[in-house]
Structures are given as structure tokens and as C-alpha cells.
Amino acid sequence: MDSLFAPPGQRWQTVSPQLRALRRLILSVVLGVVGPLSAVLAGVLVAWWLAVVVLAVAVVVFAWGWWLIDRNWRSWGYAERGDDLLVTHGVLFRRLVVVPYGRMQFVDVTAGPLERRFGIAKVQLHTATPATEADIPGLTAAEAAGLRDRLAALGEARAAGL
Known part of the structure; x- marks a missing residue:
């Protein structure tokens, strides 16, 4: 099935690893600002336990995004x-x-x-x-x-x- 999207016998060129690095930097900055800020707001406005949940979700989204960026770059x-x-x-x-x-x-x-x-x-x-x-x-x-x-x-x- 992969030959349907990448015909064999071709000299395939890949994109630069710098694309992956740039996208990971953007992910880090966005989640590094939005995650903690949302956690602080949730802790101040609602309850401390919600701040912990928001921060945990931000960490999971960061790890998932890091992995997805690599898969997308390789494609x-x-x-x-x-x-x-x-x-x-x-x-x-x-x-x-x-x-x-x-x-x-x-x-x-x-x-x-x-x-x-x-x-x-x-x-x-x-x-x-x-x-x-x-x-x-x-x-x-x-x-x-x-x-x-x-x-x-x-x-x-x-x-x-x-």
C-alpha cells in the first residue's frame, strides 16, 4: 500500500530536520506559556486540583505533539x-x-x-x-x-x- 503514495524506483528527497526543530520550538513556546498560565488561572479562579489537571493535560499534549511532529516530518x-x-x-x-x-x-x-x-x-x-x-x-x-x-x-x- 505504501507504493501507492511513494512509487518505488524514485529518488525521494526528504525535507530538512530544521522543519522538525522549528515546529517543536513553536510547540514548546505555545505550551510553555499557555499551559502554566492556564494552570495558574485555574488554581486562582477555581481550585488547586484543577490547576494540577490543567498542567497534566498540557504535559500530555506536549509529549503527543512532540511525537506527532516527528512522524509528520518523516512523511x-x-x-x-x-x-x-x-x-x-x-x-x-x-x-x-x-x-x-x-x-x-x-x-x-x-x-x-x-x-x-x-x-x-x-x-x-x-x-x-x-x-x-x-x-x-x-x-x-x-x-x-x-x-x-x-x-x-x-x-x-x-x-x-x-
Whole structure:
């Protein structure tokens, strides 16, 4: 069944471990602020035992999120073939997107402040179909620039024949 979402014989590229590190940092900051603050408010406004319950829930959610981030990070991959680009991701709901080079209209590279700090960017492919969700997060800046240039050149070459 896995070959349905990751065809064998392809040279699959993975995303940078910095994506996992960034997402874990965000999880730590959010739960590190929201968890204790909620526990203090629950303890002051309701009862001390509720503060303990809220803090325990925050710890469980943190551990679960830490584990899920790793699984999600490992699920991302892409492969460049002769006529198209394959992008796969997802843990519970797997997804494989096949984008023919001739259908690409433009390639978008984005990086927010935290992504730039971690040295990663997201490459997003735009086609005539708005339903095409072909984006690859967590690429190193050099990898994103190289992929952007290769895809743009291949898209131009394939679209010229239409």
C-alpha cells in the first residue's frame, strides 16, 4: 500500500530536520506559556486540583505533539521525474500529488522570519487548477533555490510545446 503514495524506483528527497526543530520550538513556546498560565488561572479562579489537571493535560499534549511532529516530518518527500514532480506527505491521511511540469504556471518560494532563522523555505507550485496543493515545506535555502530554478526551466520547456 505504501507504493501507492511513494512509487518505488524514485529518488525521494526528504525535507530538512530544521522543519522538525522549528515546529517543536513553536510547540514548546505555545505550551510553555499557555499551559502554566492556564494552570495558574485555574488554581486562582477555581481550585488547586484543577490547576494540577490543567498542567497534566498540557504535559500530555506536549509529549503527543512532540511525537506527532516527528512522524509528520518523516512523511514529507518529493521526487523529480522526467515529466513531473511527485510530492508525498501525511501520516493518517497519506497524499501523493503529481504535478506535470507542463502544467506549472509559476513556482513560489516563501520563508517567514522564523523559517529564515532556521535556514529553511517553502516551495509552492501553482498550476491552472486551484485545487493543486503542491507545496514542499522545510527545504534548505540552497535546495529551495535549486528546485525553483529547475522547476521553472522544466515548466517553460514543457509549456512551450502546448
